[in-house]
Structure formats: C-alpha cells, structure tokens
C-alpha cells in the first residue's frame with residue numbers, strides 16, 4: 001500500500017474515485033471552501049484525525065481538509081458503514097492513511113481508532129465521540145498536543161456535554177451537529193430519505209398501506225416519519241417527551257406507547273439515541289413478519305440480545321436481513337444487525353445535504369486551528385457567522401436570491417418605541 005493504511009482492496013480505488021467525483025457534483029459549498037482552502041491554507045501544519053463514516057461525501061471533506069494544508073488520518077465511525085471503494089481511493093490515490101474495512105469486528109474497529117490516533121492529532125473530528133472517549137480512557141498522553149475537536153452527531157454531542165458537565169472533558173469541542181445548517185437539513189431530510197432508501201434496498205417491500213412505527217420524534221424521527229408518510233405508509237410515532245409527542249399529534253400522526261404500537265406495526269424504525277427502545281415485551285406481541293431497524297447512531301436501540309435469547313433460530317434471509325424465528329413460529333426480521341440502516345443498507349445521506357454538514361466541519365476545523373487554543377474545555381456551538389455563511393453559500397449555489405431588509409425595516413426591528 002502506498003501509505004500506511006488498512007482497507008479492503010486497493011483495486012477498488014477507480015470505482016471509488018468515480019463515485020467521489022459524482023458526489024462532488026452535488027457539493028458546491030464544500031467545493032467552494034476547498035478552493036478557498038487551497039489558496040489560504042488555514043490548516044497548514046495541522047494533524048487531524050477523523051473518525052467518520054467512510055463514504056463518498058466524507059472523501060470530499062478529506063480532500064478539502066488536505067487542500068487546507070492538514071495532514072489527515074481517517075478511521076470508520078461504524079463497522080458497517082464503510083464504502084470499501086472510497087477507502088481504497090483515499091488510501092491508494094489520495095495518500096491518506098485510512099483504517100476502515102466494511103464489516104470489521106469490534107477489536108479491529110478499535111484497533112483502527114488507535115491507528116488513526118497514532119498520528120498524535122492536533123484536531124479530532126468525531127461522529128459519535130469514539131476518538132474523544134478513547135483519548136479520555138486509553139490514550140490520555142495525546143491530550144497534551146490536542147488543540148480542540150469537532151463532533152458531527154446528536155449522540156456524540158450528548159456524550160460530550162455530559163463529559164463537560166462532569167468536568168472531565170480535556171479539550172474544547174465544537175458541536176457541528178447543533179449548527180442550524182446541519183441538523184435542520186442533514187438530520188431531517190438526510191436521515192428521512194436515506195433511512196427509507198436503506199429499508200427499501202434491504203427489503204424491497206412496498207411501504208404504501210403499511211403501518212410504519214417511528215420511535216423518537218427528534219429531527220431524525222421527523223424526517224423518517226415525513227418520508228414514510230410520503231411513500232403511503234400509515235405512520236405511528238412513539239415518544240417520551242410530551243412536547244415532541246404533541247408536535248407529532250399536530251403534524252397528523254398517531255401517537256401511542258410502544259407496547260401498543262408493537263402489536264400493529266409492519267415496520268419499526270428507532271431514532272431515539274437511547275438503549276432498549278424495542279425489547280422483550282415488545283417482541284412478545286409483534287406480528288409475524290414484522291421488520292425492525294434502527295437509524296440512531298449506535299446499535300443499542302433494539303435489544304438484539306433479548307431477541308436472540310427468545311428465538312429458536314436466527315439466519316440470514318437476504319443481504320442485510322436476519323430473520324429471528326420465535327418458538328411460536330413468528331418471524332421477526334432485523335435489518336443490518338440493528339446498525340444505522342441508512343448507512344449499512346444504503347449509502348447514507350445524499351451529497352447535497354452532507355455538503356452543508358461537512359462545510360460546517362471544514363470551517364469549524366479552520367476556526368479551531370486559529371482560535372482553539374483560546375477556548376475552554378467546553379462544548380461550543382458552531383460560530384453563528386459560519387452557520388450563516390454556509391446557508392448563504394448553499395442558496396447561491398442553488399441560484400436562489402432572497403430579499404434584503406430596507407434601512408427603515410432594520411430600524412423597526414431593532415426599535416421598541418415604533419408602534420402602529
């Protein structure tokens with residue numbers, strides 16, 4: 001291998017190169033940032049370890065970070081989401097050390113994290129906080145050289161905020177997930193489309209007329225529910241937060257506890273970020289042939305251990321579908337081992353939405369290279385000017401113009417004494 005890497009097969013590089021080129025066609029904001037980075041080199045001298053889903057969109061981000069002058073190492077943020085052709089392209093043609101093989105076991109997954117960290121990063125870029133947690137448990141000596149980090153996803157931000165609250169976070173982190181140009185689009189429209197895509201690719205089932213249970217009505221759940229309804233499913237929502245449940249009611253969905261939903265659902269999709277959302281008592285009442293999947297970050301939302309314990313047989317029935325047969329003959333079908341179905345059974349979010357998420361990542365990395373040393377050991381929002389710049393660049397790329405406030409309109413909005 002041209003650089004120290006662990007990927008499936010370098011012969012896949014050409015296919016990876018073509019697919020990255022295809023994705024880049026829909027990533028105008030990141031492309032503009034890459035051009036600017038090429039000139040300005042805001043990441044010169046920065047060693048950046050990234051733990052992200054290894055996809056075509058991530059490859060375009062890695063190219064952008066390199067254009068900015070960073071030295072990058074990449075490992076996977078999920079054992080089943082790696083696109084092996086993309087890993088081969090980055091390792092074989094872009095000279096980026098990549099440690100990611102689709103289907104890697106748990107030990108390999110963590111070994112790859114350590115291999116990425118071996119570069120002694122100045123900046124960490126996480127999707128799920130696995131770099132940060134390894135740096136806080138097994139690799140504390142690396143903290144000395146780390147300036148700061150970024151976090152891509154809701155689950156990671158929750159973990160990091162609780163570390164900051166307990167006073168154990170060793171370096172500042174920017175919560176990229178919390179940028180408006182990230183979660184309002186990626187979490188909603190990206191997860192919505194790619195989850196339905198993953199389910200359809202894995203099952204080839206018709207959604208129209210089915211009862212589709214979505215667990216969790218955060219931004220991801222809203223997206224999945226919206227798109228499942230668009231395909232003709234009768235969508236049921238389960239929630240624990242009264243406000244979100246109320247919003248789901250007013251959005252026109254049926255709301256009920258999981259124990260009730262379990263009896264009527266044809267398809268179940270968890271997007272809560274919590275453990276054991278679907279468990280023994282729910283499996284016990286599900287219909288024969290029910291399909292279960294997860295689009296939350298970790299494979300903890302469906303209690304597969306309990307299901308395995310209840311089943312008399314478990315076997316693969318088609319790619320990404322395992323059927324568990326219960327003693328009474330009912331068959332429950334689990335997609336992609338309960339891992340992120342949108343990345344394991346499809347290709348993740350489409351590039352035009354990752355364009356904005358990864359523009360936030362690239363600009364946040366540049367911000368941290370410049371300002372990271374001044375920050376406290378806390379979780380920070382993406383600076384508002386970055387969020388606004390990403391939105392403006394995206395609109396410009398879409399050739400959409402908007403109005404500007406007139407001077408008297410501006411004055412009116414900042415005054416308190418101008419009435420009727």
Ligand code: ADE
Pocket residue numbers: 052053054055056057058190343347348349350354
């Ligand atoms: N997370 C969700 N979709 C993704 C994609 N296409 N690339 C990287 N990370 C993702």
